[in-house]
Amino acid sequence: MxxxxxxxxxxxxxxxxxxxxxxxxxxxxxxxxxxxxxxxxxxxxxxxxxxxxxxxxxxxxxxxxxxxxxxxxxxxxxxxxxxxxxxxxxxxxxxxxxxxxxxxxxxxxxxxxxxxxxxxxxxxxxxxxxxxxxxxxxxxxxxxxxxxxxxxxxxxxxxxxxxxxxxxxxxxxxxxxxxxWISAVVIGLTLPLIPVFMALVGWHTQARTQRQWGLLNRLGGHFLDVVEGLPTLAVFRRAKAQAAIIRRITDEHRAATMGTLRVAFLSAFVLELLATLAVALVAVEVGLRLMYGQLDFETALLVLILAPEAYLxxxxxxxxxxxxxxxxxxxxxxxxxxxxxxxxxxPSTASTEAQRVASLPDGPLQVRLEDVGLTYPDREFPALSGISLVVGPQHRLLLNGPSGSGKSSLLTLLLRFAEPTQGAIWVERPDGSHPALLSEVDVQRWRERIAWVPQHPYLFDDTVLDNIRLGAPAANTARVRRAAELAEAHDFITALPEGYGTRLGERGARLSAGQRQRIALARAFLRDAPLVLLDEPTAHLDPDNAAAVRTGVARLLQGRAGIIVAHDHGWADLVDETLHIDAGRTGAVA
Amino acid sequence: MSRLTTEPLWRMVALARPRGARFALGVLLGALATASGVGLLATAAWLLATAATHPPITALSVAVVATRALGVSRGVTRYLERLVTHDAAFRTLADVRVRVYERLARTEPIRRFRSGDLVSRLVNDTDATQDLLVRGLTPPLVSFLVGAAVVGLSTALLVPGGLLLATGLLLAGLAVPLVAAALGKGPGARQAAARGELSSSLVDTLYGAPDLVAYGAMDQAVRRVKRADGELTRIARRDAALLGFGAGASALVAGLTVWATLLLGVAAVEDGTLGPIPMAVLVLTALAAFEVVAPLPAVAARLGSVRASGARLFDVLDTESAIGGTDSAEILPEGDLALKVRDLRMRYGTDEPWALDGIDLDLEPGRRIAVLGPSGAGKSTLASVLLRFRDPDGGTVELGGTAITAYPADEIRRAISGVPQDPHVFASTLRENLRLARPGCTDEELWSVLERVRLAEDVRAMPSGLDTEVGSHGTRLSGGMRHRLALARALLSAPRILVLDEPTTHLDPETRDVVLADLLDAARGCATLLITHDLTGLSEMDRIYVIVAGRVVQQGSHAELLGTEGWYRRAHGLASR
Structure with a gap:
């Protein structure tokens, strides 16, 4: 450093x-x-x-x-x-x-x-x-x-x-x-020694500390680990026995740290010793020359007062x-x-200014995936490969498969959070005319056509109102309220202390998982986009909340194209087509 | 209690009393080091002023030796002081950690630990005692001792000079640091508020990035961050004018004290009340003396946060035990025991709503029951009563016909144990993590239980087998493996009643189903209470209690409940569609 x-x-x-x-x-x-x-x-x-x-x-x-x-x-x-x-x-x-x-x-x-x-x-x-x-x-x-x-x-x-x-x-x-000049020699010789010795000691300390780092870290973290695990220890009646272990480990930590400190403090020791010793030597030398009349009192005092200042x-x-x-x-x-x-x-969503920007065709659009694959940069195996499918206007598709099969990666591609590493995604008129490569379309305009409900929607430490109109800041209260009603969220919002003006707290801490999901649905309704992407809308929700979210999703899909990603088949009655996906590949309809 | 005994700083210092001798030695060494620095300049001043009178060399020999000795002693004593005080502080830390831990173990371990942040803050607060002792206690004591000695020396030379120096040192060492710390409070609070807004807007922008980008709201969020940053920067720039006070005032007091001493000294020499040699010593002593109080501003600035740490720490240490029966020596009878819960009521404070509002529940030996309900229904509160983390606020919980509060907590846990909510995996080996449930058990027993929870194959595949380090919080294991490990521990402890509090939470659905099936299989024959919010594995249970908002709304077997209109059927109908 x-x-x-x-x-x-x-x-x-x-x-x-x-x-x-x-x-x-x-x-x-x-x-x-x-x-x-x-x-x-x-x-x-x-x-x-x-x-x-x-x-x-x-x-x-x-x-x-x-x-x-x-x-x-x-x-x-x-x-x-x-x-x-x-x-x-x-x-x-x-x-x-x-x-x-x-x-x-x-x-x-x-x-x-x-x-x-x-x-x-x-x-x-x-x-x-x-x-x-x-x-x-x-x-x-x-x-x-x-x-x-x-x-x-x-x-x-x-x-x-x-x-x-x-x-x-x-x-x-x-x-x-x-x-x-003799004092100057003493000071001139000791001053450069200080950085040299400090560097030597520091270097030695660093090597030693690095060797000990793992040990120090492990011993230092032990107390936190034990306190965090106290309920578990209590359940197994080991809580009392741990006190002795805490003392032992803290003592080991002390011994190890003191070993390091004995060396680490050496650098300060060298500095202090050289600085003070040099001042002492100068004082004695000046004093003796003053006694023999080789120096006047004022000069001697000047040297004595200045010497410590050089080291300070x-x-x-x-x-x-x-x-x-x-x-x-x-x-x-x-x-x-x-x-x-x-x-x-x-992969870089590389639509920099230098690149050509294709214009989106007007009117209803369909998305066509052609042999699409995606391999994350630090991964050996592709998350998706050889995916070909078409989502036309108002076409609703269920993608199911085990977790980790690449279902969510497909949504990542459509949202253009990543670009395919293989194949191409086309946006075109429903008859196949005017195809444009998705990667060349203006990304802002493309995303305006999408309403996305992620598996863990992020809610901001802001009012309910502003959380819902995330994608449409200018929307008035009446429109927000209508969107919330469609998303089955209006009732619980009005039950909040300040209704739509209630602040949700950090990450929407005020709400349950199901309520957060319904706020995200309201966002999607307000967005009023032709394509809806839903990622595991009811995973980890209890039955009452899941039912409410499901009602909202059914409404949202009416008259829109949509892709639902889910691990189960519970959505089959809401969609036109079901695709099974496993290990990054589409298979037969399950 | 008097104010002194409730002051957190004093109480923290009192924690160090068993190590008093070591700290005293540290203070002594520190005083020697600081005194060496001042003494060196004072002795050298005497040496020069005397040499200027051209005396015989013998007149100087003592001063020469003293000067050289002081030149060496400062570094040596400072080094020793640091080692001694750090060592003493570490020893005290061990005492404090054990005290905090024992108190936590005796009081209620659950409530305080709902948030991981609270735990790490408590651990930091505990470690703050060390900081107070090394950086907060020793420097003022050293300053006081050496300051008194230096003032004594000056007074012996010239009484007004001593008084002057005493005033200067008190101003620079006490008044300036205290005023600076007080001035720093306003900016501290102002900046903390602005920093909080910056931090929260940053967290929102970074964590919420996908949602923001997908909804085209990123620019708006970044603008909010920049606004917060601008506000914080504006406040910090304005406060800089206040915070410079300490540095300026210290320099002013030191400089003017030297000037006034010079003035006094020269005047005293002129009117013959002081010789020239003591005058030189007096002035140069004043010049060096302010080194004595140099560490004090940093101490004053630090005390506030250390004090707050101490207050939080003693808040924990003063907590009364949340469970009764700690003094009891009752022993549970051997053999099977029936669990009977009647009209159980629990809440987390006298103003809070009831988390459990009159629960009745029975668990006969060898039977398996499930407690099902949406999150927040009070299910985990039930587990914390059964595991003796809390006492009932109303109603009774009886084991074998006797209230569980009549027994020591660990006696109940001998009979009732299992998987608590969010079981902790310790940063140690697999073997150590397992053996804490049954100390001293053999490897064969470990392997047999690993077979039962279907973890044996995975462990055999690891290069170090049972000696594999699992990492902090078991991060080197997969989620499924962590849950299986927790279950293996529960089985090893071989309780008569197994309580499983959401044993498969945070797992993805496929893994969850497999782990739960293996779990129920492995626990066959043991009285089991499964707490869950999802519907997996319930057909295997003898009886299911549905709890909503702290009350049992439905109970019966899987088949009975499916045949009745209600919450259970609604939930099931939905999930199987």
Whole structure:
């Protein structure tokens, strides 16, 4: 990890400004440190030589002025650094969000062009995973908020000290070499030793920590594991016996950690020892030369006061290194995400401006899949292969098959969250004329023709009203209410404390799974699109909720084309055709 | 209790009392280290000022030796201090963890753990004691000790100088950090609110990405994130002006104290009340003295969050046990026991609605019953009563004719055990995960139970067999395997009544049917209570209780219930269509 990541400087203009301000402040602080030392030495030596307050009054006053100036500079640079940090974090956050959502800083045209894509974000690329846990999104949310906040320390405390760690020792050496060259040699020799020793110790520690990391991690996580598993332990009457194990494991953890710390603290030890010892050596050397009359008192005092100042910024840098490196690590993670292109998730939905945009034929349309296959980039086996089917206007199709058979991947293709890796999807008039490749059609206009009800619809921490009109923000209350009635959602919505104005809480926590499904159905009704895609609409629902959702789905399919993906045959009476799909291939109608 | 004994910070410190000697040693070493730094400059000042009078070398020899010794001692004592305090803090952590754990095990383990976030927060709070002891307790004590010594030295040289330094140190070490921490509270709260909105808009945008893109609403969502980001950035920039206070004020106090000391010193030398040599020592001591209080602003800034951690921690430690019978020594009779539940009522607080509102239920030895109902009907609350995580709020639960609350919880769990809701798989080996249900059992017994739950073949296929590490939460196993493992544990514990709380939840339908069938097969002959919300495997049960909104709305065998109009038939008719 570098102390200053060039990508950070390049990425955020706020960082460049901050570096300039920090450098100027650094020069100011260095000048004031020298001035204070010289003034103190001058006044003390003068008073010792018999000068009174009257003779020294200008220098004494100057000491106060330097003190005020240093305080002002300290306040100003800290406040400026925190402002810069706020700006830089905002710039990084905006770039990250623009990148992962596929929007650009300028008003967006086509989503998913270049960015990793929505399915990658929500973790739904893994067709065999039915769980709702989506680590990518969670990690990103943490990274962009708390993770980047660690940059505050980096900007406000670490970088300024880093600048001082370069400026102050050089300035001190320049002054001391003219006053007393032997002291300058002592300081000049010990200063470079500090970074060298620290690097050596740090390197050794890192190797050692890495070897121990697995052990430390396992022992460190044990307590959390046991507390989480307490109900299970209680059921098997093992709860009491675990107390002794917790003590033993925590003690093992202590022993292992102390082993690492004994080495890790060595780096601070070397720093502290060299810095203090050098000051002591300088003091003794200057004192002896002063005694033999080779040096005057004022010069000797100047050297003594300046010597510790040469080491102070280095010590501060050392003390703040670890805390501030958390910020750098967070920034590095941001850059890693920014440099990740579509190859991490699904194939790029590559309709960039450079590509030809085919126009959608007018009027009713049919979708024709021709030998379509899809292989996710990190997968060996295709999720879908050799799929050929036609969905005409108002044609309703049931796709069933075991979980993991690729049913949902087909919807992913139709939504253009991914592009086929084999074959082609055509959009054409019902008589087969005017075919256009789906991958060349304007993606926004295509998606406007689709209403999608996913297996786990996502509800936002917003009102019921705004959740339903997700795809039609301008819809009035009457239309939303009508859509909710059709989706069998109106009754439970009016029973909520504030009806349609009720906020649903994080991820719609206020509602049951069946109610969330019906809100998603209402969204689809309001969308009023000619093609409906339904993914396992009643899986995991209890009978009462399933019945309500089923009624809503039956209504939604009237007069529209639709594809229902389900693992069972419970939908056969609602559709015109049933296709069985297994291991990514269509089979005979089951 | 007095305010002092309820203050979370004091109580956290009190937790460290058994390790008091180690902490005292740490404070002593820390004081030596800090004092070495100040002492070095003071001694060197004396050395120079004396050398300037050109005395014989012998007059300086003690100062020369002292200067060199102080040059070495600071680094050494600082290193030792760090090791000693960290070691003591880790030892205290072990004490605190055990205390927290024992309290949790004795009180109700279920309610607090409905959310995984709460668990990890509690664990973090426990670990915060370590932080308080290393970074919050030792530095102020060290500052106080060394500060007093330095003020003493200055007072001995010149009384007003000592008073001045004392004032400066108190301002820089106490007033400035406290004011800075108080000033930081406003921005902290303001920014936390803005950060919350940013975080929630981010979570919505990232998790809801597919829905947003499919409905063309992504631009709108990104605009919301940018608005939240803009607001947070605006607040943070404005607050920067407040948060710079600490740094500026510390520098001002230190600089002006040195200036005033210089003024006093020079004046005292002029009017002859102070010699030039002590004057040099006085001024340079003041210059070095502010190192003593340098760590304190960070301590003050940290105390707030540590205090909040402590308050949450003691909230857990002060919780009364939620179950009775803990003092009882009653032993359950051997042999088969009948379970009889009468008018059972449960709720999660005096203002809450009844989660169970008068349940009657019987389970005879060797019989199998199911409790069926939609989610939220109160089924799992029933399981938590039977497994002795909670006591009934009304009605009775009798085992073999005696109320279960008359026995110690573990005695009941000897008879009633099984698969709790969301059974935990520990980050250990398969063998350890199994053996916790029956410590000391042989590998043959393990393999035989693995055969019964049809996991043996999968385990044999693993390179390390029973020694396979399953990973945190068993993530290296498939969902079906985790459920089979939980069931194997339940069978190993060989209870007289097997309680299965949603044993196949989160599984996909095909796996669910197979696992449940294997499960019921393996548990044949054992009195079984199956809690479920889906309709699989119910034809095998002797009796089915349908619970809706905390009440039994229907009961009977599968055939009887199918023949009667009601919830069960409606549910079935639908699923088989």
């Amino acid at each position: 570098k102390p200053l990541d060039p990508r950070l400087v390049r990425a955020a203009s706020a960082v460049r400004l901050h570096l300039a301000v920090t450098a100027v402040c650094g020069v100011g602080v260095t000048a004031l440190v020298l001035a204070q030392a010289w003034l103190l030495a001058h006044v003390i030596a003068g008073a010792t030589a018999g000068s009174g307050l009257a003779d020294l009054s200008w220098a004494v006053t100057a000491v106060a002025a330097v003190a005020v100036a240093r305080a002002a500079l300290a306040y100003g640079s800290e406040a400026a650094a925190l402002r810069s940090a706020a700006n830089a974090k905002s710039q990084l956050r905006r770039r990250l969000i623009a990148h992962v959502t596929g929007t650009t800083e300028a008003p967006a045209r086509s989503h998913g062009a270049g960015g990793p894509g929505p399915v990658w974000l929500s973790g739904q690329t893994r067709p065999d995973e039915t769980g709702t846990s989506t680590p990518r999104a969670g990690e990103l949310a943490t990274l962009t908020t708390r993770g980047l906040d660690a940059l505050d320390d980096y900007f406000a405390r670490y970088l300024p000290q880093l600048v001082l760690a370069v400026l102050v020792p050089i300035a001190v050496l320049v002054v001391v070499v003219r006053a007393d 910024p280095l010590r501060e840098v050392g003390a703040r290194f670890h805390a501030s490196m958390e910020g750098v690590a967070a920034a590095e993670q941001v850059f890693t995400v920014l440099e990740e292109q579509a190859d991490t998730g699904v």
